[in-house]
Amino acid sequence: xxxxxxxxxxxxxxxxxxxxxxxxxxxxxxxxxxxxxxxxxxxxxxxxxxxxxxxxxxxxxxxxxxxxxxxxxxxxxxxxxxxxxxxxxxxxxxxxxxxxxxxxxxxxxxxxxxxxxxxxxxxxxxxxxxxxxxxxxxxxxxxxxxxxxxxxxxxxxxxxxxxxxxxxxxxxxxxxxxxxxxxxxxxxxxxxxxxxxxxxxxxxxxxxxxxxxxxxxxxxxxxxxxxxxxxxxxxxxxxxxxxxxxxxxxxxxxxxxxxxxxxxxxxxxxxxxxxxxxxxxx
Numbered sequence: 657x658x659x660x661x662x663x664x665x666x667x668x669x670x671x672x673x674x675x676x677x678x679x680x681x682x683x684x685x686x687x688x689x690x691x692x693x694x695x696x697x698x699x700x701x702x703x704x705x706x707x708x709x710x711x712x713x714x715x716x717x718x719x720x721x722x723x724x725x726x727x728x729x730x731x732x733x734x735x736x737x738x739x740x741x742x743x744x745x746x747x748x749x750x751x752x753x754x755x756x757x758x759x760x761x762x763x764x765x766x767x768x769x770x771x772x773x774x775x776x777x778x779x780x781x782x783x784x785x786x787x788x789x790x791x792x793x794x795x796x797x798x799x800x801x802x803x804x805x806x807x808x809x810x811x812x813x814x815x816x817x818x819x820x821x822x823x824x825x826x827x828x829x830x831x832x833x834x835x836x837x838x839x840x841x842x843x844x845x846x847x848x849x850x851x852x853x854x855x856x857x858x859x860x861x862x863x864x865x866x867x868x869x870x871x872x873x874x875x876x877x878x879x880x881x882x883x884x885x886x887x888x889x890x891x892x893x894x895x896x897x898x899x900x901x902x903x904x905x906x907x908x909x910x911x912x913x914x915x916x917x918x919x920x921x922x923x924x925x926x927x928x929x930x931x932x933x934x935x936x937x938x
Contacts, residue, residue, distance in 0.1 A: 699731075708768070712769045726770060734779035758797060775810070787822045821851065838867065859900065865889055
């Protein structure tokens, strides 16, 4: 069972299961992740990379067992701009951005079989540099969903520091989550993590293993694994948790799901954390 962080007084699981790139196995793997103890599911209404409807199938199959209630789970999905979609868009791309957000969110609720979302995330700004008018319109529409009670928290993904600062200044409802691909070569997104820590935003790190294969071959990683009688992914996820991240895993292995969650009964030392923070410089 994963531990929790507290966001505006709400307990949020501190380990998420990510459902991207699962295709025909999405429902099975979502249900399996919930069965082994994950209580937070991350998806997106972007059929190009996610199968959100199948996430809902796995979720509902799990809930039908009756051992866990919907309120005990944390469900996060995303609004994705048309250029990052394929032909299977969950909204009318000729409509205004506000209508696109409304339609995409309604589709997500239907896919997941729920009446509210715990976190609704902008799946990356429209442009690679700064924010544009579209981002402002989309965020205002997301704020309307928040005001309606259909969404508890808002967030943003695939964002750089400048964009995050601009969004935070602009937003009436501040982002509570940032979700980025996290590179050791960029000090594990330290600048953004610092900004998040200063402004009550919780950083979600994905691709912690796949984006850092070279760095994770460092001998000391194996030494830490041996010291704590763990495997390398457990060291990485424990490091992430201790420096304030909410890690995501998208493993398709039942054994790895179980192992990934088993990180609550050991702690890395301050010196080991510092070494991990600067692993790409060694």
